[in-house]
Amino acid sequence: MLLIRCPYCEEDRPELEFRxxxxxxxxxxxxxxxxxxxxxEKFFFIRTNxxxxxxxxxxxxxxxxxxxxGARDTVTDRFLTVYKAGEPKPDLSTLASSAPAAYAxxxxxxxxxxxxxxxxxxxKKKGEA
Amino acid sequence: MAKASQSATVQSSALRRPAxxxxxxxxxxxxxxxxPPAHRISLRAPAxxxxxxxxxxxxxxxxxxxxxxxxxxxxxxxxxxxxxxxxDDGAKDPLNDCAxxxxxxxxxxxxxxxxxxSVTGPGAARTVNAGCPQDLSLALFPVxxxxxxxxxxxxxxxxxxxxxxxxxxxxxxxSDYVLTFLxxxxxxxxx
Numbered sequence: 195m196l197l198i199r200c201p202y203c204e205e206d207r208p209e210l211e212f213r214x215x216x217x218x219x220x221x222x223x224x225x226x227x228x229x230x231x232x233x234x235e236k237f238f239f240i241r242t243n244x245x246x247x248x249x250x251x252x253x254x255x256x257x258x259x260x261x262x263x264g265a266r267d268t269v270t271d272r273f274l275t276v277y278k279a280g281e282p283k284p285d286l287s288t289l290a291s292s293a294p295a296a297y298a299x300x301x302x303x304x305x306x307x308x309x310x311x312x313x314x315x316x317x318k319k320k321g322e323a
Numbered sequence: 324m325a326k327a328s329q330s331a332t333v334q335s336s337a338l339r340r341p342a343x344x345x346x347x348x349x350x351x352x353x354x355x356x357x358x359p360p361a362h363r364i365s366l367r368a369p370a371x372x373x374x375x376x377x378x379x380x381x382x383x384x385x386x387x388x389x390x391x392x393x394x395x396x397x398x399x400x401x402x403x404x405x406x407x408x409x410x411d412d413g414a415k416d417p418l419n420d421c422a423x424x425x426x427x428x429x430x431x432x433x434x435x436x437x438x439x440x441s442v443t444g445p446g447a448a449r450t451v452n453a454g455c456p457q458d459l460s461l462a463l464f465p466v467x468x469x470x471x472x473x474x475x476x477x478x479x480x481x482x483x484x485x486x487x488x489x490x491x492x493x494x495x496x497x498s499d500y501v502l503t504f505l506x507x508x509x510x511x512x513x514x
Contacts, residue, residue: 195456202388202403202404203388203389203470204388205388205389207457208456208457210456210473211456211472211473256471256472256473256478257403257470257471257472258388258402258403258404258406258471259402259403259406259471260403260404
């Protein structure tokens, strides 16, 4: 089970207590009636859906009940950071684990291997010789 | 004769039957009992009102996550940064104590919304853990520790009243589910 840190409870809690609430930092227009259809579509429907780090809203619904934001890697599901609602978006370059996800964009034969497939064959050949 | 039967009907219709009253289960190492009715309020208040409310309630409202404060028959549980559950097993309703407080707050009587059950014995933590995913070791969930969490599919408020004792508060409509779940948990914990 995923453990998610709640910035209000200041503790790692099981994911069953939480509910995802979509992408974070989507600013609603102050004058909704004035924006064009295209702008409304972008605000209302279009989400980044990245392979990698995404900023999300989460709610500790079966706990303190608070909404907060988190940066999660969509490939490994690892949370890079969580922060209270209303706080500014953290700079990813300052986070220790801001490098691309461990298994991002690797071909399947290289997954879960310390040495790449190419290197493995090279070692085998050396051993045979 | 007719008069007597009429008064008897009135009496029986006025009889209060709390949900799950008298329900109990015991297995080896676990004792599960539905607790008698209590006064409860759901209290919400900003930080500025806490001092005044604490004075009115007669106990200091806890400000740290996962902590509770207890005095006499009354206990206040921290549920969120501005939310508490206050219950009183005695005769005094905390709702009346909050009524005179001028500071901004919201106190809602939920005495009949919740029912409580106690789970005690060496297998108590294992019984609750049958459906609650939190770490209930004493280091992380000490005596007096409390948290709103889930048990199976139902939301509960969990309070550790002793090393091997828990109080489980749940909504009245979930009470049958929660107590059945705990009964099954106790059966498993006893094995």
